Amino acid sequence: MSPEDVPRLLQGKIFQNVYMCAKCGYELFSSRSKHEHLSPWPAFTGTIHDDSVAKWPQHNQPDAFTTVSCGKCGHGLGHEFLNDGPKRGQSRLRIFSSSLKSIPKGNKSASQGK
Numbered sequence: 001m002s003p004e005d006v007p008r009l010l011q012g013k014i015f016q017n018v019y020m021c022a023k024c025g026y027e028l029f030s031s032r033s034k035h036e037h038l039s040p041w042p043a044f045t046g047t048i049h050d051d052s053v054a055k056w057p058q059h060n061q062p063d064a065f066t067t068v069s070c071g072k073c074g075h076g077l078g079h080e081f082l083n084d085g086p087k088r089g090q091s092r093l094r095i096f097s098s099s100l101k102s103i104p105k106g107n108k109s110a111s112q113g114k
């Protein structure tokens, strides 16, 4: 559980946002895997589904990072930085906020795009 979940739990309900592909609406990330980072872009440690994103390693780049796109429609999402997560061994997925739609889990409007 991340620290930002605590005040929400104290309010009596677990509040969880789901981040979807802005193009096709596929579920990509949960706010549970979101973490703060110095960069202005949203950062995640993992995806909701195993096939939420497709990864395209950039072998010709000096830093170990991977281009990440939507696993469903191929919409470009951002990059994964290997071993740059909040814990040792975790990756940091830096996603462009313009590539995501955020909705509260359980919201009926979440069915759009399916």
Ligand SMILES: [Zn+2]
Binding pocket: 021, 022, 023, 024, 025, 026, 070, 071, 072, 073, 074, 075
């Ligand atoms: Zn998509």
